[in-house]
Amino acid sequence: MKKLRPPVLKWMAPAVAAALFLTVSVAADGGVSRAPADSSNTAGLPNLGDGSDMTPADERRLGDRIARELYRDSDYVDDPVLMEYVQTVWQPLLTAARQRGDLPADYDSLYAWEILLNKERTINAFALPGAYLGLNLGLLGVVASRDELASVLAHELSHVTQRHIARMMTRQSQQAPLLLAGMILGVLAAGKNPNAASAVLTGSQALSAQSQLNFTRDMEREADRMGFAVSTQAGFAPQGFVTMFGKLDQASRLNDFGNFPYLRSHPLSTERMADMQNRIELPDVQTPANPSARHNEQEIDHAMMSARARVIANSTVDALRAWSLEVSPTAMARLTPAQKAAAWYGACMAAMKSRDFASAQSHWQHLSDSVRSDAAAARLARLLGVELRLAQDDAAAALALLQADGNAVNASHRVELLYGAQAQLQLASQGGGSAAGANATVKAGLASIRQDLQTRVAEFPHDAQAWQLLSGVYAAQGRTLSSIRAQAEVSVAHYDFEAALRTFKSAQDWARKGLAGTDHFEASIVDTRAREVASTLKEQATEK
Numbered sequence: 001m002k003k004l005r006p007p008v009l010k011w012m013a014p015a016v017a018a019a020l021f022l023t024v025s026v027a028a029d030g031g032v033s034r035a036p037a038d039s040s041n042t043a044g045l046p047n048l049g050d051g052s053d054m055t056p057a058d059e060r061r062l063g064d065r066i067a068r069e070l071y072r073d074s075d076y077v078d079d080p081v082l083m084e085y086v087q088t089v090w091q092p093l094l095t096a097a098r099q100r101g102d103l104p105a106d107y108d109s110l111y112a113w114e115i116l117l118n119k120e121r122t123i124n125a126f127a128l129p130g131a132y133l134g135l136n137l138g139l140l141g142v143v144a145s146r147d148e149l150a151s152v153l154a155h156e157l158s159h160v161t162q163r164h165i166a167r168m169m170t171r172q173s174q175q176a177p178l179l180l181a182g183m184i185l186g187v188l189a190a191g192k193n194p195n196a197a198s199a200v201l202t203g204s205q206a207l208s209a210q211s212q213l214n215f216t217r218d219m220e221r222e223a224d225r226m227g228f229a230v231s232t233q234a235g236f237a238p239q240g241f242v243t244m245f246g247k248l249d250q251a252s253r254l255n256d257f258g259n260f261p262y263l264r265s266h267p268l269s270t271e272r273m274a275d276m277q278n279r280i281e282l283p284d285v286q287t288p289a290n291p292s293a294r295h296n297e298q299e300i301d302h303a304m305m306s307a308r309a310r311v312i313a314n315s316t317v318d319a320l321r322a323w324s325l326e327v328s329p330t331a332m333a334r335l336t337p338a339q340k341a342a343a344w345y346g347a348c349m350a351a352m353k354s355r356d357f358a359s360a361q362s363h364w365q366h367l368s369d370s371v372r373s374d375a376a377a378a379r380l381a382r383l384l385g386v387e388l389r390l391a392q393d394d395a396a397a398a399l400a401l402l403q404a405d406g407n408a409v410n411a412s413h414r415v416e417l418l419y420g421a422q423a424q425l426q427l428a429s430q431g432g433g434s435a436a437g438a439n440a441t442v443k444a445g446l447a448s449i450r451q452d453l454q455t456r457v458a459e460f461p462h463d464a465q466a467w468q469l470l471s472g473v474y475a476a477q478g479r480t481l482s483s484i485r486a487q488a489e490v491s492v493a494h495y496d497f498e499a500a501l502r503t504f505k506s507a508q509d510w511a512r513k514g515l516a517g518t519d520h521f522e523a524s525i526v527d528t529r530a531r532e533v534a535s536t537l538k539e540q541a542t543e544k
């Protein structure tokens with residue numbers, strides 16, 4: 001369904017959208033309180049102490065509203081494979097921050113800690129109120145290792161744990177949250193495309209907002225310092241900071257601010273570089289504590305995920321053609337094994353997107369052969385193979401590949417679960433063949449994947465994609481009421497409570513008609529959820 005909204009909201013330049021308010025707050029304050037140099041516990045947290053602080057709950061509500069708009073944006077990417085990869089970096093950082101005591105329990109439980117991926121090709125990452133983090137695929141496409149990605153995410157995480165955003169917004173708290181959200185979204189739009197921002201902010205407003213899109217230098221220094229500590233504690237190599245800074249340095253020398261909006265919010269001073277270099281030379285920087293972490297640019301799975309990000313971020317006809325050329329024998333001759341795997345991976349994806357399935361299959365075979373000895377990379381290759389078979393409507397082959405080598409579709413592996421559900425739905429829509437046995441297999445497959453999806457959403461109620469697939473599975477089973485309810489939960493998962501309520505109401509209408517298949521237990525769940533969502537909407541209305 002196409003949404004009726006202007007294509008305003010684009011993913012922006014600011015490291016922190018909320019930085020719009022920074023200049024005001026610092027000017028008014030003259031001295032934002034800061035955590036001490038070695039703030040490794042909650043005692044180091046700033047205490048604004050004026051009794052009117054924006055609470056974590058307020059901040060989260062504000063963040064939810066911004067997130068709702070970002071989810072609706074056409075650049076939002078819900079890619080389970082890339083998300084899983086990003087989480088392999090993000091979760092250890094969160095754990096380390098908790099171990100260090102950087103995250104007081106009340107913030108921890110109220111914040112979202114959620115990463116939103118977007119298709120933007122430019123290099124950027126940014127923190128939003130309520131611990132949402134935006135991450136451009138452009139950035140994923142240029143980081144050469146997990147350590148580099150960790151350096152950026154740890155820095156943004158530290159802006160959150162040090163409550164840099166809340167500190168700025170506290171001064172603005174007389175503004176209604178809705179207005180604040182609108183302003184932040186306006187800045188996001190302005191950062192993405194200065195010419196198209198006028199729908200929210202007028203040109204000059206947008207321009208002046210953008211010129212203020214920076215945290216204070218002290219906050220940046222603090223985020224560097226804390227980020228470094230968190231990242232090394234999480235087991236990532238400190239060299240990730242050095243090489244990432246080197247990359248930014250090179251871009252800034254080339255004045256490449258168009259492709260590196262991150263540089264506008266994070267200007268790379270010699271002081272920042274030197275500070276980081278000193279940190280790395282400190283004798284107490286240990287080798288990574290996490291033995292399972294791997295640290296070098298030869299990581300094959302990293303190279304493959306980086307390639308995936310690049311192809312998704314840029315799927316123009318020309319770009320897809322360029323990907324195919326990268327696997328020419330002359331181009332391949334100079335590459336390392338990781339680079340080769342990335343080239344095959346990218347070429348396979350590009351061919352698949354061009355619907356040249358013969359080439360895609362050939363690239364995929366090369367990829368699979370070349371990564372056979374690396375378990376993580378081999379799994380990613382297998383998942384790409386599943387995508388390829390799904391793209392060709394060959395659900396049976398997709399399922400066979402998912403279940404190959406005893407890799408049963410497993411609800412604890414989100415990607416396998418989601419792809420398994422897609423395959424089961426595809427199979428069901430194809431009628432499962434004429435034989436009665438085939439039909440029974442389809443039914444059993446649906447029943448089993450439904451259970452797995454129900455388990456998933458019970459544990460992760462904000463997994464919109466799982467709800468979406470569950471809705472499809474219910475529909476395939478003829479459970480219309482459940483299917484509509486699951487559809488409403490997709491909207492809830494993306495904080496779109498108005499859409500959710502509309503859908504819950506249509507579920508109630510459906511149940512009231514008492515048509516065949518009305519399940520009274522299900523109908524009472526719908527009533528309860530409709531009431532809950534209505535009351536959430538009411539609360540929000542009073543905040544306006």
Ligand SMILES: [Zn+2]
Pocket residue numbers: 015155156159215220223265266
């Ligand atoms: Zn920063």
